[in-house]
Every structure is written in structure tokens, then in C-alpha cells.
Amino acid sequence: MNRTRGSIPPRCCNLAIGEKDETRFIRMMKAAGNPLRFQILKFLVTHPGCITGEIVDHLPIAQATVSQHLKVLREAGWIKGEVDGPAVCYELSTENTTWFRTLVERVF
Amino acid sequence: MNRTRGSIPPRCCNLAIGEKDETRFIRMMKAAGNPLRFQILKFLVTHPGCITGEIVDHLPIAQATVSQHLKVLREAGWIKGEVDGPAVCYELSTENTTWFRTLVERVF
DNA sequence: CTTTTATATCGTAATATTGCGATATGAACC
DNA sequence: GGTTCATATCGCAATATTACGATATAAAAG
Numbered sequence: 001m002n003r004t005r006g007s008i009p010p011r012c013c014n015l016a017i018g019e020k021d022e023t024r025f026i027r028m029m030k031a032a033g034n035p036l037r038f039q040i041l042k043f044l045v046t047h048p049g050c051i052t053g054e055i056v057d058h059l060p061i062a063q064a065t066v067s068q069h070l071k072v073l074r075e076a077g078w079i080k081g082e083v084d085g086p087a088v089c090y091e092l093s094t095e096n097t098t099w100f101r102t103l104v105e106r107v108f
Numbered sequence: 109m110n111r112t113r114g115s116i117p118p119r120c121c122n123l124a125i126g127e128k129d130e131t132r133f134i135r136m137m138k139a140a141g142n143p144l145r146f147q148i149l150k151f152l153v154t155h156p157g158c159i160t161g162e163i164v165d166h167l168p169i170a171q172a173t174v175s176q177h178l179k180v181l182r183e184a185g186w187i188k189g190e191v192d193g194p195a196v197c198y199e200l201s202t203e204n205t206t207w208f209r210t211l212v213e214r215v216f
Numbered sequence: 217c218t219t220t221t222a223t224a225t226c227g228t229a230a231t232a233t234t235g236c237g238a239t240a241t242g243a244a245c246c
Numbered sequence: 247g248g249t250t251c252a253t254a255t256c257g258c259a260a261t262a263t264t265a266c267g268a269t270a271t272a273a274a275a276g
Binding site: 159160161172196 | 220221222223224225226
């Protein structure tokens with residue numbers, strides 16, 4: 001091959017992604033890129049509508065830690081929680097997971 | 109709604125994902141979930157075959173740091189580097205990005 | 217064989233994340 | 247009102263990540 005340094009190969013394609021979309025995308029990746037948070041996502045895929053306590057029972061970590069991870073997933077847009085009396089029912093955000101899937105397909 | 113605690117809703121579906129695949133998937137997510145590493149991925153999408161130095165020139169961080177990030181991306185499977193004399197040409201691993209895309213579609 | 221060029225690795229400081237117990241909040245029930 | 251239940255937040259320790267300069271490695275050129 002032996003290309004000379006300084007001659008960056010020309011763009012093979014255009015990857016139009018806005019700054020906001022990019023930030024949002026990276027945040028979702030980062031949030032999902034943690035083993036325990038991924039367990040939570042998996043659990044919610046198969047058990048939509050579960051409350052925090054049920055997720056806590058399903059995982060080997062303390063309630064406070066689960067709550068923290070749920071917050072990260074919420075803020076990243078992966079999940080949404082609906083208050084139900086003293087409890088909170090969680091489920092994946094269809095809208096955002098779809099958006100994520102679409103962006104993965106567009107970028108890679 | 110007011111479901112009683114202890115009655116976890118039944119599985120709505122089966123999410124068959126092996127332990128190895130899951131680990132690999134999480135690792136790719138984590139690797140891509142960093143702003144600078146995502147810049148590198150983006151750069152390689154549009155400029156396949158670039159050498160490390162060209163990536164360094166394109167980013168506001170030191171060579172040592174870029175090298176470290178490239179290692180993370182390599183170990184996660186996102187990219188592969190081909191030695192070309194004293195330099196290394198990097199490009200996305202089509203095989204692994206495809207695998208990643210497929211898994212995103214299967215899980216979410 | 218020495219020098220140059222390109223990259224990787226080492227050691228380390230600064231920062232961020234993770235996990236926990238303790239505590240606060242807030243709804244439902246008595 | 248007070249009590250219970252479910253969750254969130256606070257404060258902090260342990261750990262991990264990030265970034266860098268300095269140095270090592272290794273190929274090519276002289």
C-alpha cells in the first residue's frame with residue numbers, strides 16, 4: 001500500500017449527523033455500555049411495565065444503585081417511568097429505541 | 109394500573125442472547141459511547157484506510173491518547189489495523205459492525 | 217549502523233463512575 | 247395526624263477512565 005503521509009484519503013461518503021443527534025447517540029451508547037444497565041434494559045424488553053422493586057429483586061445490587069442506573073437510562077432516553085401510586089412502572093421508550101436503531105443503521 | 113408487588117408481568121417475548129455475545133455487545137457499546145472514540149469511528153467511516161497520524165491530526169488530543177483509544181476500539185472489534193511499514197492503516201471491521209447492527213435490531 | 221518516522225506502551229495525575237448505607241420524599245392507608 | 251411502602255437522593259469510599267509526557271519499539275532511509 002504505502003500511501004504517503006499527509007495525503008488523507010478523500011471522503012468515501014458523507015456522514016451527515018447533527019451535533020445534537022451525535023451527543024444523544026453517544027449518551028445512549030454509553031448508558032447501554034454498562035453490564036448492569038444492560039441487564040435492566042434486557043429485563044424491561046422482556047418484562048415491560050415492571051416497577052423498580054422488581055428490577056431490584058432481579059439484580060444483585062442495592063436499591064440505591066439500581067435507582068441511580070435507572071436515572072442514567074432515563075436521562076439517556078432508553079426508558080421512561082410512569083408513576084403508579086408510590087411505585088414507578090418502567091418500560092423502554094419505543095420512540096427512542098427506534099431512533100437509536102435507525103441511527104445505527106445510518107452510521108454503520 | 110396498580111399491579112400488586114411481587115407479580116412480575118410475564119415475559120412478553122424471548123430475548124435469546126448468549127453470554128459471550130452479550131459481553132461483546134456491551135463492550136462495543138461502551139467503546140463507542142465515548143465522544144473522542146466516536147469521532148475516530150466517524151472519521152474512519154468517511155476516511156477508511158487512514159493511518160494513526162492522520163487521525164491524530166484530526167483530533168485535539170495527544171498521540172498517546174489517540175493510540176490508547178484506538179486500542180480500545182480494536183479490542184472491542186470496531187476497527188482493524190493493517191501494518192504498512194512503520195505506519196498502521198485503520199478501517200472499520202465490516203464484519204463486526206454488521207454483527208453489531210444485527211444485534212441492535214434483534215434486541216431493540 | 218545511525219537517524220528518522222510512526223506508533224505503542226509506561227507511569228502517573230486528574231477526573232468520572234460505581235456502589236453502598238443512610239436519609240429524604242411522597243403516595244396510600246389506618 | 248402517624249405509619250408503611252416504594253423510590254429517589256445524599257455523601258462518601260473504592261475503583262475505573264481519561265489524558266499526558268516520556269520512553270520504548272520497530273520499520274525505512276540514509
